[in-house]
Amino acid sequence: MHSLLFIASEAIPFCKTGGLGDVAASLPAALAEQGYDVRVLLPGYPAALEKARSGVAFELCQLEVAGYPLKLIETVLPHSKVCHWLIDCPPLFGRPGNPYLDETGQPWSDNHRRFALLCRVGVELAMDRAGLQWRPGIVHCNDWQTGLVPALLSLENAPPASVFTLHNLAYQGIFSYQCFTDLQLPRQLFDPDGIEFHGQMSFIKGGLLLADRINTVSPSYANEIQTAEFGYGLDGLLRYRSEVLSGILNGIDTGVWDPATDPLLVKNYDRQTLPDKRVNKAALRQQYGLNASGDHPLLGFVGRLVEQKGIDLLLAAIPELVAAGAQFIILGSGEKQLEQRLSRLAQQYPGDVAVVAGYDEILSHRIEAGADIFVMPSRFEPCGLNQMYSLRYGTVPVVHRCGGLADTVVDCNPATLDDGSANGFSFDHPDVGGILYATHRAIECYRHRDTWQQLQRRGMSQDWSWQRSALAYQQLYQHALVLSERNREHP
Ligand code: ADP
Numbered sequence: 001m002h003s004l005l006f007i008a009s010e011a012i013p014f015c016k017t018g019g020l021g022d023v024a025a026s027l028p029a030a031l032a033e034q035g036y037d038v039r040v041l042l043p044g045y046p047a048a049l050e051k052a053r054s055g056v057a058f059e060l061c062q063l064e065v066a067g068y069p070l071k072l073i074e075t076v077l078p079h080s081k082v083c084h085w086l087i088d089c090p091p092l093f094g095r096p097g098n099p100y101l102d103e104t105g106q107p108w109s110d111n112h113r114r115f116a117l118l119c120r121v122g123v124e125l126a127m128d129r130a131g132l133q134w135r136p137g138i139v140h141c142n143d144w145q146t147g148l149v150p151a152l153l154s155l156e157n158a159p160p161a162s163v164f165t166l167h168n169l170a171y172q173g174i175f176s177y178q179c180f181t182d183l184q185l186p187r188q189l190f191d192p193d194g195i196e197f198h199g200q201m202s203f204i205k206g207g208l209l210l211a212d213r214i215n216t217v218s219p220s221y222a223n224e225i226q227t228a229e230f231g232y233g234l235d236g237l238l239r240y241r242s243e244v245l246s247g248i249l250n251g252i253d254t255g256v257w258d259p260a261t262d263p264l265l266v267k268n269y270d271r272q273t274l275p276d277k278r279v280n281k282a283a284l285r286q287q288y289g290l291n292a293s294g295d296h297p298l299l300g301f302v303g304r305l306v307e308q309k310g311i312d313l314l315l316a317a318i319p320e321l322v323a324a325g326a327q328f329i330i331l332g333s334g335e336k337q338l339e340q341r342l343s344r345l346a347q348q349y350p351g352d353v354a355v356v357a358g359y360d361e362i363l364s365h366r367i368e369a370g371a372d373i374f375v376m377p378s379r380f381e382p383c384g385l386n387q388m389y390s391l392r393y394g395t396v397p398v399v400h401r402c403g404g405l406a407d408t409v410v411d412c413n414p415a416t417l418d419d420g421s422a423n424g425f426s427f428d429h430p431d432v433g434g435i436l437y438a439t440h441r442a443i444e445c446y447r448h449r450d451t452w453q454q455l456q457r458r459g460m461s462q463d464w465s466w467q468r469s470a471l472a473y474q475q476l477y478q479h480a481l482v483l484s485e486r487n488r489e490h491p
């Protein structure tokens with residue numbers, strides 16, 4: 001059996017701030033189903049430890065790593081084949097709130113220490129130095145918080161094969177040279193062929209440069225990041241590594257995201273009972289004070305309120321779209337000024353625009369079910385999960401054609417309607433004109449029930465499950481093993 005150590009900074013149900021949390025739960029689960037022996041290593045944030053202790057959890061071992069005494073807590077959730085290891089180290093992880101940001105929205109000042117510890121514990125486990133008599137064949141790292149793992153493994157004798165998955169190049173984990181010395185990492189790593197980046201230390205570079213195999217979360221994003229426009233200064237490195245770089249589209253957890261069985265919905269429905277979707281729309285309109293008279297298309301948005309998601313563009317487009325008969329329900333949390341601008345807009349258009357600031361799992365499911373149209377005007381989107389949830393819920397997506405959005409949404413036009421591939425609407429330029437162009441077309445189409453239902457049924461019948469993508473990861477692991485063997489023979 002293949003053994004896999006999967007390392008991430010968040011995974012549901014222990015901790016989630018975005019799509020990484022979904023992926024770090026459902027990909028290991030799919031691999032375990034396919035026969036892998038999977039252990040997932042996570043930081044022991046207070047809520048994560050509480051979640052673990054609400055089930056069967058025990059202290060696996062005690063370690064001292066980089067001067068920090070810590071405990072490794074093991075838990076296997078009910079109905080799961082995945083074993084989770086949580087690092088219980090109160091000085092670094094024992095603080096409530098966001099895992100990355102303090103109460104003022106700034107990164108925790110000791111993030112370099114916090115995530116270096118995650119990486120160092122990962123390396124101890126990968127090298128079987130924690131006394132567990134378990135050694136993974138593959139170590140799979142995710143995003144900058146785990147980037148030092150491949151870097152440190154590259155200095156070990158006969159390490160396991162390493163894979164680094166990039167979920168978002170906009171977050172790189174860059175810290176000063178002082179932070180590098182503070183961590184007391186091996187000196188040779190502070191080098192252009194290591195984690196040095198323009199005089200600073202880059203966690204992500206450790207993963208992108210030194211993992212045996214790298215990938216990102218959609219084929220289109222894998223191409224985009226090799227260009228200066230989306231490469232954030234790392235496009236040269238990514239082109240240099242293009243032979244070991246690929247894109248694998250994320251899947252979604254179709255057990256959790258299924259309109260036929262989702263316990264969070266007001267009314268369940270499927271392709272056969274599609275008209276029942278309306279009950280969810282009516283409930284949303286009533287609960288959030290949207291005018292219930294008339295058949296207005298309801299547009300939904302759920303996401304982090306950050307520049308990436310293009311919410312500022314949507315804000316500027318909303319007045320014209322409301323004038324065209326659209327209603328909006330928006331759920332998000334993030335930058336305070338965006339939250340404020342959104343709530344001002346809701347006050348300006350009572351009955352047409354509802355805004356909920358915060359993180360709300362239940363409402364996110366209800367918006368997916370109750371909205372007619374789901375808007376994602378992201379400036380860039382490595383994969384994006386919400387458009388896949390929307391497609392599965394018969395909620396037609398309107399997206400900027402980039403990254404994973406381009407790989408999942410097929411724009412509705414005479415040709416794609418004819419060949420049956422149309423499932424949404426897209427636009428090429430991430431600006432207000434682009435959003436208006438695609439959304440007006442969607443609103444117009446909404447009024448033609450037959451065509452609309454054709455789009456809904458197409459999305460609902462597509463397979464967005466992890467099965468296929470997990471197989472692609474297995475091939476990636478095989479390739480990583482071959483490359484790591486080769487590196488061992490010809491270092
Ligand atoms: P990203 O990882 O860039 O945030 P994704 O589309 O991959 O984008 O994943 C976002 C995930 O987080 C989705 O599952 C989405 O439903 C969820 N999410 C984002 N913001 C909120 C929120 N305010 N309330 C509930 N769920 C949210």
Ligand code: GLC
Nearest residue numbers: 019020167217381382383384
């Ligand atoms: C990132 C990306 C998002 C992707 C998610 C999971 O946060 O922004 O597009 O879906 O990771 O891979």
